[in-house]
Amino acid sequence: MEKLSNMGSVAKKKLKICRAKLDEKVQKASAKTAEERKIAEERRKAAEAEAKRELHEAKARHAAQKLRTRQSHVVGHRLHHQPPVEGGSAANVPAYPIASPEGYYPGHRI
Numbered sequence: 001m002e003k004l005s006n007m008g009s010v011a012k013k014k015l016k017i018c019r020a021k022l023d024e025k026v027q028k029a030s031a032k033t034a035e036e037r038k039i040a041e042e043r044r045k046a047a048e049a050e051a052k053r054e055l056h057e058a059k060a061r062h063a064a065q066k067l068r069t070r071q072s073h074v075v076g077h078r079l080h081h082q083p084p085v086e087g088g089s090a091a092n093v094p095a096y097p098i099a100s101p102e103g104y105y106p107g108h109r110i
Helices: 002-030 034-080
Strands: none
Touching: 002 034
16 A cells, blocks of 8 residues: 555656646746746756655655554454463463364354
8 A cells, every 4th residue: 555655646746846847948938037047947946856855755654654554453463362371371272173062163154
């Protein structure tokens, strides 16, 4: 899931950079002085830097979300297991499931 989210964020970044380059071309075409062209170029660079910053923030959010889901899965997984037998050791527990008098094993659905 994190990989897909990152791919979406990368696509957004590329789109913002393309928009910034297009805006720069429009501003340079309408610019009358060298200073105005320089300002248009600096605006493009600022927009590109902002797009890159937003990409890194999104990647950090995705990584945190992945970690959060993984931790909640581990906690939920532990809750499904039965607690250890008090006073018993691993030697007291058989390695095979014990069948009920009807011949069914634990967890068998009728």
